Amino acid sequence: MIFNLLSGGLKVKFKKIVVFDSNTIRLLSTSNKLHNKERCKVLVVGGGTGGCAAAAKLSHRLPKNQVMLVEPADKHYYQPMFTLIGGGMKNLDSSWKYMKKILPEKAKWIQEKVVKFEPSNNIVVTNTNKEIEYDILLIAMGLQLNYNKVPGLVEALSIPDGNVTSIYSPKYVNRHWEALQKFQSGNIIFTFPNSPVKCPGAPQKIVYITEEYLRKHNKRQNSTVTYMTSLPVIFGVKPYADALWEVVKKRDINVTLRKNLCEVKPEQNVAVFQDLDNLTKFIELEYSLLHAVPPMSAPLELAQSTELVNEAGFVDVHPSTMQHKKYNNIFAIGDCSASPNSKTAAAAAAQTPVVVDHIMAIINGKKLERVYDGYASCPLVTGYSKCILAEFDYDLKPKETFPFDQRKERYSMFIMKKDFMPLLYWHLMLNGYWNGPDTMRNLLNIFSFGKKKY
Known part of the structure; x- marks a missing residue:
């Protein structure tokens, strides 16, 4: 509609008007700016x-x-x-x-x-x-997730029915199970990047699950399993690290520290690693199956x-x-x-x-009184029926919930990880009703009969 404004006789086009009384016209702006706040x-x-x-x-x-x-x-x-x-x-x-x-x-x-x-x-x-x-x-x-930061990795992950996998993205997570079922023999390599990582236990959880799958299906004798991590330790909390070294030793899993995946050559089935203690040194390893954890930021x-x-x-x-x-x-x-x-x-x-x-x-104009002590938990699944429940704080000291030695692989912790934690997540945590295990820890540790000494 075209309205002739009395003051100045200007003709202006408006999309909508609202009349409040006979003398007042309010114009509703169609500009994105007002509607986009x-x-x-x-x-x-x-x-x-x-x-x-x-x-x-x-x-x-x-x-x-x-x-x-x-x-x-x-x-x-x-x-x-x-x-x-x-x-x-x-x-x-x-x-x-x-x-x-x-x-x-x-x-x-x-x-x-x-x-x-x-x-x-x-x-x-x-x-x-x-x-x-x-x-x-x-x-x-x-x-x-920065998959593109590793040359050749995105290309390798885009190959249909390929032998390069990654559980860190819903786009790729099914590839590992598919590749694992087809695997017959050869070298299986797992990586941990030289960057912060969400759920830093996951890169080795998939190692243990894969290794047990191979044993259950009579493929282990024809394969080598290698975990290449950029870290100087297998796990950052010593009591749990000691337990994990026993697991890898018992199951003949090769662990190499301070090595970072820097390139994938899918046409040759070769992974290239940089030695973080000697940055001029690079190692090429041939793989039949490669699980890659992307650098993150x-x-x-x-x-x-x-x-x-x-x-x-x-x-x-x-x-x-x-x-x-x-x-x-x-x-x-x-x-x-x-x-x-x-x-x-x-x-x-x-x-x-x-x-x-x-x-x-x-x-409410009050002081900040609560303190976060760095608590984190990592249920380290070590197979299809076992789990080490690692819990710790900023000082990298165990802060455990249950009144037993959580360094040991337990079926009960596996069931908690597999079946109980998803229910807790969907029905309590995301609804704002879960504050972590502090209350449970205080109750259960009444029965621990003293502080655990690790």
């Missing part, structure tokens, strides 16, 4: 384990739509299940749910991607140029926000509070934070009540 009390960026759990807890305490969560994916994966999928114990369809089914109803989901942070203005910008203003920001963006959009991150690209927080060192209204949770804990779902679970209480303390 949001505001909330607490903004959660990232819909992984920590982000969803924290959003649920916050939604229990705050009115509807005061919590917003930005996450582009429409599926949420229970990633700790991927090792079991790689060994044929679970299937991929059981590892995910639609995001809209698991997010709290009182929180508003914005299915977009944050591409820019403006912490000085309390604003983030999404891929549609939407500006979201917040009072408090919680960053929960997880880790980025903080998401690019986060790493580029230099005001928020440290030199490695991770959110620069105080380890005990998960609060940003510069911006008091910003927190991080899970794998994207610079806190020196092991990057596991259990760590995110332990961080969640601390972070949520601190966010509520800021809202």
Whole structure:
């Protein structure tokens, strides 16, 4: 419609008008700028384990739509299940749910991607140029898988029915089980990259599962199993590392330390490793089956926000509070934070009540009192019926829940990992009702009759 404005006689084209009275016309702008803004009390960026759990807890305490969560994916994966999928114990369809089914109803989901942070203005910008203003920001963006950082790896993983696998992505996780069933003989090589890794026990869990599969199907005598890790140790917590050295020795698994996968030559079935103690030295190994763990990093959009991150690209927080060192209204949770804990779902679970209480303390003008001690857990599955449950803190000392020696392989811990933990995850943790095992630990250790000495 064309309206002749009385003042100046200008002709202007408007899409919509609303009449309030005979003398007032309010024009509703059609510009993207006005329609592309949001505001909330607490903004959660990232819909992984920590982000969803924290959003649920916050939604229990705050009115509807005061919590917003930005996450582009429409599926949420229970990633700790991927090792079991790689060994044929679970299937991929059981590892995910639609995001809209698991997010709290009182929180508003914005299915977009944050591409820019403006912490000085309390604003983030999404891929549609939407500006979201917040009072408090919680960053929960997880880790980025960088398969492309290893020359030849993406090409190898794209070969149909190929012999290069990786359990770290839902895109590739089924390849390991498929390749394992077809495998007959030769060298099987497993890697651990020279970078931060989410669930750092997973690269060797799949080693133990694979090795047991070979024995069960009479293929072990025709194969060698080698674990090539960039780390100087088999596991970072000594009591559990000692137990794992016994496992690999008993099962004739070769472990080589300080070697990093730097290239894959799929046309030759060759993996190239760099010696991290002698950077000019490279080792080429022929494989019949190669399981590759990609290098990982903080998401690019986060790493580029230099005001928020440290030199490695991770959110620069105080380890005990998960609060940003510069911006008091910003927190991080899970794998994207610079806190020196092991990057596991259990760590995110332990961080969640601390972070949520601190966010509520800021809202209510109170002091931050709770402390995160670095707790993390890694159920080290060592086959189709055994598991070592590693639990530890910032000091890399065991912090165990059960009143028995958790360094031993146990069937009970395997069942807990395989069947109980997924139920706990979907029905308690993501709904904001799980604070980690502290309460259970305090009750059970009454029966331990003294402190365990490892």
